[in-house]
Amino acid sequence: MSLPQTTASHTSAESATRDRYAAAAKASEAALCCPVNYDPQYLKIIPAEVIEKDYGCGDPSKHLHPGETVLDLGSGTGKICFIASQVVGPKGRVIGVDMTDDMLEVARRNAPIVAERVGYANVEFRKGRIQDLALDLEILDAELKKHPITDAASYLAADDLAADLRVKHPLVADESVDVVVSNCVLNLVDARMKRQLFDEIFRVLKKGGRAVISDIVSDEDVPEDMQRDPILWSGCISGAYTEEGFLKAFADAGFHGIELLKHDEMPWQTVEGIEFRSVTVQAWKGKQGPCFERNQAVIYKGPFLKVLDDDGHALERGKRYAVCDKTFQLYQQTPYRDHFAFIEPRVPIPLEQAQPFDCTSMRLRHPKETKGQDYNATTEAANCREGGEGTSCC
Secondary structure, eight states: OOOOSSSSOHHHHHHHHHHHHHHHTTSOOGGGOOOOOOOHHHHTTSOHHHHHTOOOSOOGGGGOOTTOEEEEETOTTSHHHHHHHHHHOTTOEEEEEESOHHHHHHHHHHHHHHHHHHTSOOEEEEEOBTTBTTOOHHHHHHHHHHSOOOSHHHHHHHHHHHHHHHHHSOSSOTTOEEEEEEESOGGGSOGGGHHHHHHHHHHHEEEEEEEEEEEEEESSOOOHHHHTOHHHHHTTSTTOEEHHHHHHHHHHTTOEEEEEEEEOSSOSEEETTEEEEEEEEEEEOOOOSOOEEOOEEEEEOOSSSEEEOTTOOEEETTOEEEEOHHHHHHHTSTTTGGGEEEEOOSSOOOGGGOEEOOOSSOOBOOHHHHHOTTOOOOOOOOOOOTTOTTOOOO
């Protein structure tokens, strides 16, 4: 059976990546990373071995918050995990996932040292592939030692075992983490597995959770001959998404509020005229769910004349739009809230009494829908507070 020639084969790409990073866990390889300015206060307690043998192109940890549960994909020797440990604090939790035994050995050996220096232990490292976050490879390893694959029947039995482990003993459970981070790892996954990779990121995030991913992207499509080169693949080059394709992958997986937090002006490398640069993307989970009518409205404040959200809602600046309760609540969260004014109905409609709302198109909401059709009040001028006491409104 011949493999598709559009990319390096799944086996060669993954093997080249695993072998190269196993070697890089033993001796530092400068070609695997681009310069990143990490906050020095967090590096002070991390052993030099971890820093010297950890590779990346960005710092997603700077976008974390205290108390969060964080999952680091392709955690390597653990640098981002150990930084994240300090950011989220003793009430937070950090999980690193990597498939390379040599990387995991360095990370696990240094975890107690970091814990002692910081004063608490909130980091653990698990063995798995980031495109298959349900399969615990260490449990699978142990079972295969008891029942090794020797023929077709045992191969099929191992496949059944893996499927059973994903359900009964998942490496990372559904909706169990607040933030998924990654540092220059997603483009190492074979192209045929990348949709599954993004689906897995989406699966493990809680509703309202987010992904903060640093990676290398290209400004043009990578040609097939470069995609078939395992050295370029393991070097974060030939497996790179295009700038547009990277953002589209988040949207296709169901994320919303997708934004570029960082887009390097200068390329990290240029190969055959194609520029490869570091970006950091943030994307949110939580726009899924039913739509209900509660007579709410939003006004897009600008500065653009018109915007289009991830559900296809087009909003012109300054107009009062009817939205469902889900969209109304969503716009009040990061990253939307600063761009909208929110109008609640004068008489609230309890959610349990709300009727279904048609979100397939946008319409304007007349003010009387929120004030009430019979509303006919006349009031005194409101007091102005913006300039302090004694300041006139007019």
